[in-house]
Amino acid sequence: LESLPANAWVESKAGETYASLGEPLRAEAHFRAALERAEDDYQRGSAVDRLAELLYCQNRATEADALLAAEDARLAACGAGQPRHRSSPHRQSRPQ
Numbered sequence: 001l002e003s004l005p006a007n008a009w010v011e012s013k014a015g016e017t018y019a020s021l022g023e024p025l026r027a028e029a030h031f032r033a034a035l036e037r038a039e040d041d042y043q044r045g046s047a048v049d050r051l052a053e054l055l056y057c058q059n060r061a062t063e064a065d066a067l068l069a070a071e072d073a074r075l076a077a078c079g080a081g082q083p084r085h086r087s088s089p090h091r092q093s094r095p096q
Contacts, residue, residue, distance in 0.1 A: 008034040008043040012050060019054055027054055041075070 004010045015030035031051035038044035048071045055064035 006037060008038040008047060011037055012047055015050060015054075024054060024058055045071070
């Protein structure tokens with residue numbers, strides 16, 4: 001990893017690798033780094049999805065829901081249309 005340029009895709013791939021090796025803390029760190037390094041909404045959305053899935057798998061649904069809600073709000077604020085995470089199968093249902 002040290003020899004590769006720091007970018008969102010490298011960080012996401014590292015996160016996937018660590019997740020598959022059963023190292024969720026390292027995976028989370030790389031997914032969060034991918035969020036920081038994302039250059040566009042596509043890369044950011046991919047990192048958000050991966051991080052949320054990891055959080056749900058760790059029974060951290062409240063954190064995952066907050067992450068998805070924050071991303072939905074960010075997209076709405078910049079006029080990017082409909083929130084992409086509204087129908088996530090993992091998202092906790094909240095009373096209106």
